[in-house]
Amino acid sequence: MNTADQSFVKIHNQKIILDQLIQHYPISRADLAKMTSLNKATISSQTVSLMEKKLIYEIGTGESSGGRKPVMLVFNKTAGYVIGVDLGINYILTVLTDLEGNILFQNSYEIIDSSYEAIKPILIERIVEAAQGAPESPYGIIGIGVGIHGFVNNDQTIVFTPHSKWKDIDLKIILEEQFHCTVLIENEANAGAYGERLFGAIKNCSNGIFLSIGIGIGVGIIVNNELYRGTQGFSGEMGHMSIEYNGKKCGCGNTGCWELYASEKTLFENISKLKGLEHVTYKQISQLIQVQNMEVIKELDRFGYYLGIGLTNIINTFNPEAIVLRSGLIESNPIVLNSIQNTISSRISQYAHQNHQIYLSQLSRKATVLGAASFVIEHFLNEPDHLRLMK
Amino acid sequence: MNTADQSFVKIHNQKIILDQLIQHYPISRADLAKMTSLNKATISSQTVSLMEKKLIYEIGTGESSGGRKPVMLVFNKTAGYVIGVDLGINYILTVLTDLEGNILFQNSYEIIDSSYEAIKPILIERIVEAAQGAPESPYGIIGIGVGIHGFVNNDQTIVFTPHSKWKDIDLKIILEEQFHCTVLIENEANAGAYGERLFGAIKNCSNGIFLSIGIGIGVGIIVNNELYRGTQGFSGEMGHMSIEYNGKKCGCGNTGCWELYASEKTLFENISKLKGLEHVTYKQISQLIQVQNMEVIKELDRFGYYLGIGLTNIINTFNPEAIVLRSGLIESNPIVLNSIQNTISSRISQYAHQNHQIYLSQLSRKATVLGAASFVIEHFLNEPDHLRLMK
DNA sequence: TAAGTTTGTTTGTTTAATAAACAAATAAAT
DNA sequence: ATTTATTTGTTTATTAAACAAACAAACTTA
Numbered sequence: 121m122n123t124a125d126q127s128f129v130k131i132h133n134q135k136i137i138l139d140q141l142i143q144h145y146p147i148s149r150a151d152l153a154k155m156t157s158l159n160k161a162t163i164s165s166q167t168v169s170l171m172e173k174k175l176i177y178e179i180g181t182g183e184s185s186g187g188r189k190p191v192m193l194v195f196n197k198t199a200g201y202v203i204g205v206d207l208g209i210n211y212i213l214t215v216l217t218d219l220e221g222n223i224l225f226q227n228s229y230e231i232i233d234s235s236y237e238a239i240k241p242i243l244i245e246r247i248v249e250a251a252q253g254a255p256e257s258p259y260g261i262i263g264i265g266v267g268i269h270g271f272v273n274n275d276q277t278i279v280f281t282p283h284s285k286w287k288d289i290d291l292k293i294i295l296e297e298q299f300h301c302t303v304l305i306e307n308e309a310n311a312g313a314y315g316e317r318l319f320g321a322i323k324n325c326s327n328g329i330f331l332s333i334g335i336g337i338g339v340g341i342i343v344n345n346e347l348y349r350g351t352q353g354f355s356g357e358m359g360h361m362s363i364e365y366n367g368k369k370c371g372c373g374n375t376g377c378w379e380l381y382a383s384e385k386t387l388f389e390n391i392s393k394l395k396g397l398e399h400v401t402y403k404q405i406s407q408l409i410q411v412q413n414m415e416v417i418k419e420l421d422r423f424g425y426y427l428g429i430g431l432t433n434i435i436n437t438f439n440p441e442a443i444v445l446r447s448g449l450i451e452s453n454p455i456v457l458n459s460i461q462n463t464i465s466s467r468i469s470q471y472a473h474q475n476h477q478i479y480l481s482q483l484s485r486k487a488t489v490l491g492a493a494s495f496v497i498e499h500f501l502n503e504p505d506h507l508r509l510m511k
Numbered sequence: 512m513n514t515a516d517q518s519f520v521k522i523h524n525q526k527i528i529l530d531q532l533i534q535h536y537p538i539s540r541a542d543l544a545k546m547t548s549l550n551k552a553t554i555s556s557q558t559v560s561l562m563e564k565k566l567i568y569e570i571g572t573g574e575s576s577g578g579r580k581p582v583m584l585v586f587n588k589t590a591g592y593v594i595g596v597d598l599g600i601n602y603i604l605t606v607l608t609d610l611e612g613n614i615l616f617q618n619s620y621e622i623i624d625s626s627y628e629a630i631k632p633i634l635i636e637r638i639v640e641a642a643q644g645a646p647e648s649p650y651g652i653i654g655i656g657v658g659i660h661g662f663v664n665n666d667q668t669i670v671f672t673p674h675s676k677w678k679d680i681d682l683k684i685i686l687e688e689q690f691h692c693t694v695l696i697e698n699e700a701n702a703g704a705y706g707e708r709l710f711g712a713i714k715n716c717s718n719g720i721f722l723s724i725g726i727g728i729g730v731g732i733i734v735n736n737e738l739y740r741g742t743q744g745f746s747g748e749m750g751h752m753s754i755e756y757n758g759k760k761c762g763c764g765n766t767g768c769w770e771l772y773a774s775e776k777t778l779f780e781n782i783s784k785l786k787g788l789e790h791v792t793y794k795q796i797s798q799l800i801q802v803q804n805m806e807v808i809k810e811l812d813r814f815g816y817y818l819g820i821g822l823t824n825i826i827n828t829f830n831p832e833a834i835v836l837r838s839g840l841i842e843s844n845p846i847v848l849n850s851i852q853n854t855i856s857s858r859i860s861q862y863a864h865q866n867h868q869i870y871l872s873q874l875s876r877k878a879t880v881l882g883a884a885s886f887v888i889e890h891f892l893n894e895p896d897h898l899r900l901m902k
Numbered sequence: 903t904a905a906g907t908t909t910g911t912t913t914g915t916t917t918a919a920t921a922a923a924c925a926a927a928t929a930a931a932t
Numbered sequence: 933a934t935t936t937a938t939t940t941g942t943t944t945a946t947t948a949a950a951c952a953a954a955c956a957a958a959c960t961t962a
Contacts, residue, residue, distance in 0.1 A: 121529070124523040125919055126948045129515040133950085136512055148908055158514050159951050164910060181958095188958040198588075271862060272918025280862050285628060325744050339828075343739050350830025351718050352866065357827040360860055364757045365766075365820045372860040373825060376754075429756045437828065438746040439741025466669050467765040469751055471662060475743065498821050516950055517917045524919085541940055550920050578939025579927040875938060 130166075133158060137166050140222075141176060143196050148182060148190030167193060168219030172256040175501075184477050197222070198341055200259030200500065203250045204493030205243065206486075209234070209267040209283045209335060213489045214246040216253045219262075219497055221319050221490055224255035232286035244298060250487060251299075262500045263302030264295055265492030269338075274353040276305040282371075283335065285480040293401035302497045308488045309334060312446055313340025313480070315491025318451065318498075319479055321444045322483035324339070329440045330487070333427070337379040343438070359383070363429050382426035384449050390419050406452055426454045428463025435476055454480060524549060526627060528557050529892065532586050533611075535551075539581030541572060564720060565590050565649040566892075588613070591650030591891065594641045595884030596634065597877075598659040600625070600674045600726060603861060604880045605637040605643045608890055610653075612710050612881050616644035625675035635689060642690075653891045654693030655686055656883030657701030660729075664744040664750070667696040673762075674726065686731045699879045700747055703837055703872070704731025705738055706882030709889075711873035712835045721829045721878070723820070724838035728770040734829070750774070754820050773817035774838050783812050800844055815847045817855025823874060825861060826867055837872035845871060 133156075140155050149167060153160045170176045175196055181189035197220040206213040209231070217227040227246060231239065253263050258306060268291075270281030278289040295303040305313075313330035322328040322342070330340035337359035341348040348355055359379035362370045367376025380386060392400040393406075394415055406417040431443065448455045460478065467472060481487050530547050530657075539605045540558060541605060544551045561567045562592040564588055571649040572580040588611040600622070607616040618637060622630065642652050659682075661672030669680040686694040687797040690705035697705075704721030713719040715735070723732035728750035739746055758767025771777060781790040782799075785806055822834065841847045852869065859865060872878050 121527055121547065123527055123919095126517075126520070126950095129517070129949060132515045136514055138512070148909075156512065156514055159908065161912085161952085163949055164912095184959055185659070185908070188907060188910080218765070220830075241944085278960050279579060282862055320838060343734055344737055346735055348734050348829075352830055352864055353830040354830040355828065357830070357860060358826045361824040362820055362858070363753055365754045365817075374827075374858040381756075390513040429753055429909095433749075433824075434751040436751045437746065438739075439743055439745040439748070441742040448957095450914085451672075467746060467753070469606055469763040469765070471673055471763060474745055493666075514950095517919090521918060540941075544941095550922085551941065552943085553919055555943095556918080573926055574938070577929050577937085579941075581940060823914095 123308065130169075133162065134166050134169065135502065137163065138170060138175060138195075141170075141193060142325075145176075145194045146182065146192035148192055150190055169175065171370055172321070172493040191486060195220075198255065198257055200257050200262040200330055201254040201497045202262055202500075203247055203264045203491045204489040204491075204496075205247065205264065205266045206311075206405075206489040207239070207243070207266060208308070209269050210490075212239070212243060212246060214250050215486070215489050216250040217490070217492065217497075219500070221494055221497065223486075223490075225250055227292055230425070236284070236286045236289055239284075240294075244295075247295070247299065259500075261299070261301055263304065263372075263496035264299060265293075265311070265494070265496040266303070266305045267308045267488035267492040268305065269308045270303055272307045272310075272353055274349060274351075275303040278305065302349070302496055302499055303493070304499065305493060306492060307338070307340075307353070307356070309338030309494070310347055310349065310489030311344055311489075312483075313444075313491065315340055315483050315487045315489075316444045316446075316481060318488065318494045319490055321479040322442045325441050327438065327441045329434055329438060329443045330481075331431075331434075331443060331445050331447075333382070333445065335385045335386055337430070341364035341438070348484050358430065358434065361430065361433065363426075363433070376428070378430040382423065382430055384447060387419065387423045387449065390422075391416055394419065402448060402452065405449065407455055409455070420456055421459045422451065424459025425463050427456075428460045428467070430459065431478070432464050435464065435474060439474060442477040442479060444479050444481050446484070446487050449490070450486070451480050451484055512859070513875070521560075524553065525557050525560065526893065528554065529561060529586075532561075532584060534832055536585045537570060537573065537583035537607055538565075539583060541581055543584075586611070587873070588648075589648055590644065591648050591653040592645040593884045593887045593891075594638055594655045595822055595880040595882075595887075596638065596655065596657045597702075597880040597883065598630070598634070598657060598658050599699070599879075603630070603634060603637060604876070605641050606838060606880050606884065607641040608681075608881070608884050608888075610891070612879070612885055612888065614881075616641055626679055627677045630675075631685075635686075638690065650891075652690070652692055654695065654887035655690060656697045656702070656885070656887040657682065657694070657696045658879035658883040660695065660699045662745055663701075663898045665740060665742075669696065680847050686820030693887055693890055695883070695890065697883060697886060698731075698744070698747070700729030700731040700740055701740065702731070702886070703874075703878035704733055704835075704878075704882065706874050706880075707835045707837075707849065707872060707887055708733055709885045710881055711878065712870040713833045715833050718829065718831045720825055720829060720834045721872075722822075722825075722836050722838075723835060724773070724775055724841070725881075726774060726776045728774055728821070730825070732829070744753045748775070749821065749825065752821065752824065753826070754817075766797070769817070769821040773814065773821055775838060778810065778814045778840065780805055781813075785810065793843065796840065798847060799844070810849055811844065811848045815850030817856050820845075820860070821850045822851065822869070823858040826855065826865060830865060831867055833868040835870050836870050837878050838877070842871050842875055 143266045148165045153163045181190050182192045197218045202217050204215045212229040213221050271279040272280050278291045292303045292305050309332045316322050321498040326345050328342045332338040338359040339356035360377045362376040364376030364380050366382045513552045525901050540554045542553045570583050573583045586608045593608050595606045603620040605618045662670040664670050667683045683694045683696050695870045700723045707713050717736050719733045723729040730747035730749040753767040754766030754769050761768040
């Protein structure tokens with residue numbers, strides 16, 4: 121029940137102007153007026169306000185098109201910096217980005233002891249290290265975004281991580297107290313979906329699905345231009361969608377869960393069993409494919425087949441504009457897409473002609489970490505008054 | 512990129528005031544000011560505007576609470592009337608309602624020939640009949656809402672109806688030309704979801720799922736307080752979600768589709784086979800249950816079991832606040848809910864404690880028709896200027 | 903050199919929300 | 933019965949933001 125007044129109008133229009141500027145800079149006031157259909161005078165007054173906030177600045181005149189030369193405005197992408205963290209199962213990926221998501225610094229750490237007690241100091245250390253890489257700027261470090269493999273509720277508490285067994289960890293409060301800045305915690309797939317929507321394969325897509333395929337399968341859902349988190353924050357647990365109601369028993373309690381058939385973990389297990397190996401690596405699989413090892417290729421086909429079954433369910437559920445697949449294996453062996461596509465084509469409803477695109481992740485390993493950072497950026501740009509300590 | 516100005520503010524606040532008034536009338540200006548946290552003077556000026564539009568009126572003074580008596584305002588629910596139509600597989604249900612969804616007139620027609628050519632004149636006749644039941648009012652018949660069993664795209668064209676085989680029928684334009692009023696066409700499950708959210712089991716629920724179980728299974732999805740239609744309008748085809756990837760072949764092209772296991776149609780077929788009958792009716796089944804026929808009860812349990820399997824998938828996907836089941840059979844034999852709940856409980860992820868409620872449809876047979884009508888009501892109340900012919 | 907165009911600012915108007923003052927009506931206290 | 937405090941709803945003046953129109957500056961083109 122948010123009522124509107126004059127100040128709402130100003131904030132609302134300023135957000136539109138800034139958005140257009142970010143999308144199309146360098147740009148003149150006159151062009152902004154044309155694009156937004158706001159009055160020239162309104163643009164003039166709003167740009168003053170944006171310049172006072174150091175979010176934009178003038179870079180001199182542009183080309184004339186038969187009259188006075190325009191003064192070009194640009195987005196000040198270095199008005200502040202953000203730290204993004206991807207807390208994976210066996211790694212911590214940390215980045216420092218500007219307000220456009222450009223990476224200035226990155227660091228990857230391999231987790232040995234995944235207990236919370238062991239991770240916490242390492243995490244803080246990595247964040248401090250990244251923060252030190254930020255140049256002087258009006259707003260300094262505007263916040264920290266964390267994407268994590270596990271259940272995060274709508275209060276941003278980490279409720280449970282299936283692999284490292286963290287329980288009810290309030291990392292948000294802990295980091296806020298440590299660093300005194302905005303901290304946003306999100307599920308790994310949600311963050312990935314957001315990253316791909318802002319910077320990657322589904323840029324500006326209204327309805328998109330992000331599929332994170334690894335040890336399990338996680339799904340990030342974007343509907344009606346928004347991330348859909350669910351009532352408590354637990355949407356997108358489609359790895360535990362049953363595709364064989366009387367199938368294999370899963371640790372979650374369900375039977376025939378999709379990720380028991382279509383995760384990278386399952387594929388790796390199958391191939392290592394096939395080859396009589398204890399363990400098989402990405403590299404080994406890629407090599408086996410390159411030498412046309414038929415057993416492995418057949419296994420890969422089955423992998424794509426099972427993915428296609430679940431994806432058909434997703435398409436029937438969401439009628440999405442696009443689906444993004446995040447899987448190191450598929451990204452380095454895009455041939456899997458063929459069996460995925462074939463399976464979907466043979467199964468998708470013939471009643472209505474559904475249009476959908478399937479893309480590989482453009483951000484790849486950085487989808488989650490950039491998504492996490494972008495939550496913070498968006499939060500910062502939506503904050504009507506940038507009342508913060510100047511660094 | 513909708514910029515805001517003063518008139519936006521007025522329209523926006525007026526909508527909030529009217530919404531509060533509809534929810535809480537009779538109500539005074541003073542109480543509206545408190546509830547909306549708008550200034551008293553603003554409420555005074557806006558109520559003048561709403562009274563000019565005939566959407567509200569005064570009904571005299573109320574009880575004083577220690578000062579001047581308040582003037583009570585009420586919503587003018589008879590400012591106009593709406594026609595709702597449910598175009599089912601073997602019936603046409605038509606209602607006339609006021610602006611609150613109260614039914615003034617209703618009519619049910621059994622379809623014999625379901626071809627478009629046969630239905631069209633009957634449909635028009637039913638609408639005319641319903642319209643004649645409307646009393647004199649400021650706005651007259653404000654529109655016609657149609658819920659239909661089949662694929663409706665985002666342009667509101669009926670793309671395909673699986674049973675009656677209609678193809679690319681632009682009913683919206685046809686009815687608009689015939690009746691010169693707003694016409695809105697929606698999928699049956701989407702309309703039902705909307706009806707239940709406005710008037711029924713999931714009133715004001717932010718994230719809810721409506722399950723229409725009949726010859727097939729259709730799903731209406733409400734997320735982030737909005738109906739989710741999908742990119743083309745084909746979301747919620749979860750009847751064709753595979754729960755057994757190598758299962759029964761479905762007419763849609765997929766295998767192991769949920770509705771092959773958990774639709775009323777399947778249940779009826781199974782029971783009639785069991786009893787060696789050509790055909791079995793709702794009544795017969797209810798009677799068999801009442802006399803504790805174990806074969807039938809077992810079959811009913813299986814029905815609930817299969818529903819529970821798909822519902823577990825839905826909960827894992829959406830983490831909804833509530834799920835509404837629309838099934839004549841379950842509504843008259845709510846015992847089925849037990850096996851549904853048991854199946855879900857034993858299968859739902861133990862990782863995170865998910866809260867969800869499962870309700871029976873409150874609107875029952877009228878869910879779709881009231882949902883269809885409510886789209887028109889909402890459209891009317893959102894129209895900033897009610898520039899229409901007075902009847 | 904003159905004419906027309908483009909850009910961005912200035913000026914005054916319009917509109918809707920708000921605060922404050924006010925009048926009317928009423929209940930409760932004395 | 934009188935006083936006091938309270939509640940309701942209107943009136944008045946103020947504020948803020950968008951806008952239209954006028955304008956000045958800077959530029960291109962003929």
